[in-house]
Structures are given as C-alpha cells and as structure tokens.
Amino acid sequence: MEKEKVDVMKQQAQTPLETERTRNRRVYVPKADIYETKNSIVLIVDMPGVDEQAVDITLEKNILTITGNVEPGALAGKTLVYSEYDTGDYQRAFTISDEIDQDRIEATVKNGVLRLVLNKAEKAKVKKIAIKADR
Amino acid sequence: MFGPGVWRFGRLTDSYAEMSRLRNEINRLFSGAAHPFAQAYPAVNIWVDEQEAIVTAELAGIDPEKLDISVQGDNLTLSGSREPETLQENETYHRKERNGSRFARTLQLPFRIDANGIDARYEKGILKITAPRTAEDKPRKISIKAA
Numbered sequence: 255m256e257k258e259k260v261d262v263m264k265q266q267a268q269t270p271l272e273t274e275r276t277r278n279r280r281v282y283v284p285k286a287d288i289y290e291t292k293n294s295i296v297l298i299v300d301m302p303g304v305d306e307q308a309v310d311i312t313l314e315k316n317i318l319t320i321t322g323n324v325e326p327g328a329l330a331g332k333t334l335v336y337s338e339y340d341t342g343d344y345q346r347a348f349t350i351s352d353e354i355d356q357d358r359i360e361a362t363v364k365n366g367v368l369r370l371v372l373n374k375a376e377k378a379k380v381k382k383i384a385i386k387a388d389r
Numbered sequence: 390m391f392g393p394g395v396w397r398f399g400r401l402t403d404s405y406a407e408m409s410r411l412r413n414e415i416n417r418l419f420s421g422a423a424h425p426f427a428q429a430y431p432a433v434n435i436w437v438d439e440q441e442a443i444v445t446a447e448l449a450g451i452d453p454e455k456l457d458i459s460v461q462g463d464n465l466t467l468s469g470s471r472e473p474e475t476l477q478e479n480e481t482y483h484r485k486e487r488n489g490s491r492f493a494r495t496l497q498l499p500f501r502i503d504a505n506g507i508d509a510r511y512e513k514g515i516l517k518i519t520a521p522r523t524a525e526d527k528p529r530k531i532s533i534k535a536a
Contacts, residue, residue, distance in 0.1 A: 262430040262488060264447075288483040289476060298474065300487050302447035302514035327515075329436045329443060335499065338432035339447055366514015367450035 280342030295372045301344045302366040319347040441521045442498045449514035460504040468493035501526045
C-alpha cells in the first residue's frame with residue numbers, strides 16, 4: 255500500500271527575501287496551512303519556539319511577510335549528544351489578493367502556532383454572477 | 390537516520406553488532422525503502438550531563454493534555470496527536486503543509502532514568518523533558534591513594 259509521504263523536516267530558507275540579514279542565524283521556512291472561508295482567509299503557521307512578542311507581521315501593498323525570532327536553544331553545561339533539528343528564525347512571505355481589508359487582520363500565537371485571519375473587504379465579498387441560458 | 394543510541398557506537402565493546410546494524414541502515418538508505426521511516430516525528434535533540442538528560446522536541450500546536458510520556462529503563466516514549474482543523478462547508482484549502490496526525494516515538498537515552506524525577510514542560514510549542522539519571526547509575530568518583 256502506498257503510504258502518503260509527509261515531509262516533517264524543517265526546510266531551510268534559500269536566500270530569505272533576496273536580502274541578507276544582519277543577524278547571522280539560520281532561517282527556516284515555516285510550514286503553513288491556508289484556507290479560505292466566506293469572509294476571510296486564514297493562515298496557520300507552525301513556528302515552534304516563537305511567542306507573541308517574537309512574531310512580526312507586515313503587510314506592504316499585497317506582500318504579507320511573517321517573521322519569527324527564536325532564542326538560541328543551547329543549554330549551558332550540557333552536551334548535545336544527539337540532534338535532529340536546529341533552531342533558527344522563521345521567515346516567509348505570501349502574495350495576497352487586494353481584496354483583504356488591511357485594517358481588520360487578526361493574529362494570535364498559541365503553543366508556537368501563529369493564526370492569522372485576513373478579513374475580506376466588504377466590496378469583494380459577494381459577487382454572484384447569474385448565468386443566463388442562451389437559447 | 391540511525392535513530393537515537395548512535396553514541397553507543399563510541400563504545401568498542403560489541404562493535405560487530407554495531408557494524409552490522411550500520412550496514413543494514415546504509416543498505417536500507419540506498420534501496421530507497423528508507424524514506425517513509427527516515428524522518429521521525431517529532432524531531433528531537435538530546436542534551437546530557439552527568440546528572441540528567443534533557444530531551445527537547447519541536448511540537449507546535451499540540452494539546453499538552455493529550456501528550457503521553459512514559460519511561461521504562463533507559464527508554465523514553467512520547468506519544469500524542471495533533472488535531473487537524475475542521476473546515477466548514479464552502480471552506481477550501483489553498484495549501485496544506487502542516488501534518489496533523491498521531492505520533493509515537495521511543496528514544497533510548499544513554500543511561501537509566503529515574504521515572505519519579507521526570508519533569509516535562511511545554512512552552513511556545515517546544516516540549517522539554519528533564520530526565521534525571523537513577524542514583525545507582527550515576528558515575529562514582531574513585532580516589533587514588535598514594536602508596
């Protein structure tokens with residue numbers, strides 16, 4: 255039976271947003287779920303190690319950038335004997351459509367998961383087009 | 390890839406068993422069959438000193454009530470689940486990259502653990518388990534007497 259392949263490894267960012275960062279730390283692309291409801295677009299982004307103070311969200315024109323800063327995870331006086339993951343910051347940018355109401359964006363962080371609700375602008379909400387039968 | 394317990398490779402006793410295990414791992418890796426098992430979830434880091442081991446795991450968005458940690462000898466087992474979002478009618482995914490499912494993982498630590506002294510914290514999506522070494526397993530300092 256073909257088992258669905260799930261990629262659980264952290265993916266390191268190539269060149270984050272084509273600019274270099276001043277902090278010499280690794281940058282990861284956080285995994286994200288995005289779904290659309292009738293009134294909003296919801297982003298759920300996994301950023302373990304990040305709390306509400308460490309997340310930075312900017313929306314410029316239609317580019318939504320999410321940045322999360324993580325404290326270095328080294329433990330003093332202990333030796334790392336086995337390692338499967340490395341800590342680093344998170345950065346990811348999405349292009350979103352113009353129909354988002356930029357004043358009504360809600361963001362919460364809980365247990366290392368960022369939840370971002372982008373509400374749609376009123377004018378963009380309902381546009382039902384009736385199709386006439388052509389006989 | 391090799392699973393926890395790889396530091397035992399440093400011990401020269403029983404090296405034949407280690408060698409054959411290593412050969413099997415490499416064969417499995419090149420046969421292509423290793424992929425579904427190559428990435429265990431959650432990824433862990435293990436830190437040790439003489440007194441205790443600290444296991445950290447990146448587990449974003451789980452309910453700490455639904456996480457089980459159990460200990461037997463030098464084995465530590467983590468199991469739990471992450472509930473996927475339930476979408477209403479007319480709601481559709483644009484992208485779905487996060488994995489939501491049950492997980493279970495057993496780690497072998499380099500010494501036996503005192504099950505009563507275990508401390509587990511879940512903060513900012515990172516699980517941190519402090520597992521103290523059993524008293525009889527701790528290293529003893531031997532003083533050398535001058536003749």
